Amino acid sequence: MSGTWHVALLRGINIGRAKRVAMADLRGLVAGLGFSEVRTLLNSGNVVFRAAGATPAKAAARIEKAIANELGVSSRVTVLTAAELAGILAKQPAFKQADNPSRLLVAVWSDPAGGARLAPLLKQDWTPEQLAVGGRAAYLWCPNGIHDSRLAAAVGRVLGDGVTSRNWATLSKLHALTHNPE
Numbered sequence: 001m002s003g004t005w006h007v008a009l010l011r012g013i014n015i016g017r018a019k020r021v022a023m024a025d026l027r028g029l030v031a032g033l034g035f036s037e038v039r040t041l042l043n044s045g046n047v048v049f050r051a052a053g054a055t056p057a058k059a060a061a062r063i064e065k066a067i068a069n070e071l072g073v074s075s076r077v078t079v080l081t082a083a084e085l086a087g088i089l090a091k092q093p094a095f096k097q098a099d100n101p102s103r104l105l106v107a108v109w110s111d112p113a114g115g116a117r118l119a120p121l122l123k124q125d126w127t128p129e130q131l132a133v134g135g136r137a138a139y140l141w142c143p144n145g146i147h148d149s150r151l152a153a154a155v156g157r158v159l160g161d162g163v164t165s166r167n168w169a170t171l172s173k174l175h176a177l178t179h180n181p182e
Helices: 023-032 056-071 082-090 150-162 168-179
Strands: 004-010 036-041 046-051 077-081 104-109 130-133 137-141 163-167
Touching: 004 056, 004 082, 004 163, 004 168, 023 036, 023 046, 023 056, 036 168, 046 168, 056 077, 077 082, 077 104, 082 168, 104 150, 104 168, 130 150, 137 150, 150 163, 163 168
Parallel strands: none
Antiparallel strands: 004 046, 004 077, 036 046, 104 137, 104 163, 130 137
């Protein structure tokens, strides 16, 4: 066990029939880049691994390039350290009515300006949905589901492929893997 725990979030893979990537292939690819203790969660591009001496940005660029070159799939990759993920989880606003973790969406951006770009959305009324913006992520409460959410669509339009989203339940499981990987 060497290196810091990291979480890679791949944007837009295994959604419907587009951009299909087998998780075994993804684990092998990430391990082949020299990262250790590689694990995947679910079938939607969530990878937990240890990296010695790699910044999240450099790890993301290496993984993104390898996916394109070796698997023939274009996917934006955002990498967080375990500490960054813990910080995102700790800063979640207390949406009083957020009682379903699968409908609480966390949109993580790779560009540091992501939060500032969302400022105009904070001025709009999204009722019954809610939006809060943190330093590295936006939190979207989508009580009627994420698929038909006007708010999620607006965040996607503003940030484009520079954002990837996961629900609260998935991020919580990824956080647990970085603390108890067995």
